[in-house]
Amino acid sequence: MTSPTVHRMALADITGSEITKAIEECDRLGRERFLRAHGFKRAQRYFLSHNGRLYDSKAIVGVAHGYLLDQGPFEAKAFSGGADHAVALLRRLSFAVVDGPGAESEAYKELLSRVHKLKVNRSSGRPLLYQPITLLWAIGRARRGDERLLSWSATVEAVRSLLEQHGMRRERPRPDYPVAALYHAGLWALHDHSDPVPTAHGDSTLRRWFADNHPRGGLVEPTYDLLRRSGEARVAVIDTLLSAYFDGLDYGPLLHRVGLYDDEIADDLATDGAKPLPPVVTAAQYDRLCRIVEHREGENRDRRTPDTSYNPFRSGTARRAVLLRSKGVCENPNCTGQPADVTSKGAPILEVDHVMDLACGGRDHPSQMVALCPNCHAIKTRGRSREELREVLLEVAQERHTHWTTFEDD
Structure with a gap:
């Protein structure tokens, strides 16, 4: 087998001319014939974007090698199609490479799997909170867009303070343990060191x-990027940590401290001119968000204190589910017309309303919440017909919730 070094050298010989010829061949043959002819599979993540069309990036690079003088195409097993190899070559040659439709879903599943598999000290009979607290701090940093990599002294200062104030199971203020553990779990990156990172055991x-x-x-870069932009991934990881490690504990102050306790916690990152709502919403997305809401709702079922009746994390997740379900359109069936304008970030001008107020026994749940335009929201809140409208909206909320949780995606 050819060595990896030779592969990199051979890839480096490819120019934009050979890439263009491979693209033209793919256009002539069609995608499936092109892939079969050269022994490549469909791309799962990285796609070459050219003149409005998407191409399987690894296959294009492999075939492009065959257009070099006295060379043949690379076999699929002979080189990597990942970010450091075929993708890096394409980007160096100024071709656009984009993530495929299923890339974020796969990254989401892999991240949750890693979080589920965390090896946490349970010698006292209960899981210690070193890693969960450190991860929640890092998620808050990703959400705010703070710099991904932090100096060790700054990490020590921040994590030590969190462990001292929120270590609810007598965790010692030693950031070295959780950071080493998260590194070996594949969730943390460590740079600027020469010695191998030791395992998270022992002390001295x-x-x-x-x-x-x-x-x-x-956080490792793919995880940081996913938690930065995806509200769904963010709340799923937080919910997993809360369910696995904070059972019976008041986690509200900790989430508030790290910036993860508000009504916008589940929102995707929106940039100027970009719509924060995806063009296609799946029933699976809606169902996942509702399950998170129900996890958090269940923990307060028998607790009636004012501190637990309203949970910004739960409310933010429910709010996101309702906005996704609405697809940007007011859910009042008798709406006379919502504003054609959008917010400065490109989002529809909608407000999520609890049809039955929480103080009156309503649920902080999508089945009792609706997305309303400002006019319909004002009528529901202070209009003369608000009681009649409330009955209509409660029926709408329940019907839409049932629809989204019972039909299957195509």
């Missing part, structure tokens, strides 16, 4: 390694 060896190396660190 671990402390000495961090004291000697002072690595910069933070």
